[in-house]
Amino acid sequence: MATDSSNRGIGLPPLDISAAFPQATPASIFPPSVSDYYQFDDLLNDEEKALRKKVQAFMEKEVAPIMTGYWEKAEFPFHVIPKLAELGIAGGTVKGYGCPGLSITGSAVALAEMARVDASCSTFILVHSSLAMLTIALCGSEEQKQKYLPSLAKLQTVACWALTEPDYGSDASSLRTTATKVSGGWLIDGQKRWIGNSTFADILVVFARNTNTNQINGFIVKNGSAGLEATKIENKIGLRMVQNGDILFNRVFVPDEDMLPGIKSFQDTSKVLAVSRVMVTWQPIGISMGVFDICHRYLKERKQFGAPLAAFQLNQEKLVRMLGNIQAMLLVGWRLCKLYESGKMTPGHASLGKAWTSLKARETVSLGRELLGGNGILADFLVAKAFCDLEPIYSYEGTYDINSLVTAREITGIASFKPAMLGKSTRSRL
Secondary structure, three states, X not given: OOOOHHHOOOOOOOOOHHHHOOOOOOOOOOOOOOOOOOOHHHHOOHHHHHHHHHHHHHHHHHHOOOHHHHHHHOOOOHHHHHXXXXXXXXXXXXXXXXXXXXXXHHHHHHHHHHHHHOHHHHHHHHHHHHHHHHHHHHHOOXXXXXXXXXXXXXXXXXXXXXXXXXXXXXXXXXXXXXEEEEOOEEEEEEEEEEEEOOOOOOEEEEEEEEOOOOOEEEEEEEOOOOOEEEEEOOOOOOOOOOOEEEEEEEEEEEEHHHEEOOOOOHHHHHHHHHHHHHHHHHHHHHHHHHXXXXXXXXXXXXXXXXXXXXXXXXXXXXXXXXXXXXXXHHHHHHHHHHHHHOOOOOHHHHHHHHHHHHHHHHHHHHHHHHHOHHHHHOHHHOHHHHHHHHHHHHHOOOOHHHHHHHHHHHHHOOOOOOOOXXXXXXXXXX
């Protein structure tokens, strides 16, 4: 019998999850943090410990109760931004200009505590702070720093960072967006894709190829500029609250004072990516901590065969494997921060950290999904949401494979990013 599509929404509303499944507490009431088995807190100074607790409390109170609804709708909770500003973490390691001047360890731990509850909120801060703001701080003029950083630090304005293009993801240095010199400024033409925060950012830090020098330069582009269009990418399965966008530039004029003087080639982006890759190393750590905390509580609450799930040996083994992964990830992330602080960190160090933690987090959240059974596919219990959110993180800021090749180039001295060209004799036989 034919069904009228207009009647598909008819029926009783779904039960509240606590009524539908009273045997386990949903993630809207977040569990206490119980994953610090090797007492990682002992490696933090008092300021870093206090910041960790402050961010943890904020995320559990302000974000945990609302995140599932916003994630499901693929919308960002803009009303949280003023409250997020009060944490004082925007700007991270940047000193002066109203920025907090945190240690890189403190900034990383804060990002992890955000990701523990919600990866989308941590990505919002990562893009705004450790990419866009840091680029202005490291590569901008004194006038640009004074003009833009104070309001960005207070989250009165929001920034995005536009490097990736539709045809160039991993091969980012081959970007095609162009900057052509004209009287008083530059005209930007081209397209960017997957740019977080871009649909609502007040300013865009944009990378384009100088048509005169063929080198990559950086520019600060204001929202509302003529010829600029940003549209939301729909139908993502992960980081659904993050507003990723496609950006079109059609002769967008940028005045000379908004060209970033410290970016004269693609290599100049490496000093920004070095820090952001440390930060993104900590996102999988935070996600894994949150999944463990949920599973730890769930296994003690949920009963089958007359006993809590925590009483079964197979479940205990999986829980311990998750815990072990987290301890190892924490120590790798911490050591990476210390290498950076001492000036010893190399691109290979940062790439290995990001690749390895995202790989181990994949295993950890997969185990968590198994432990929750059918509820492992419900965003209400965090694990399904975290499972999906980790997938884009596994790929952005360098895929697992690309980051592995960065480290491999460093330890072997051989770059293998591009496949070997076919020889003439090989071509002749094809």
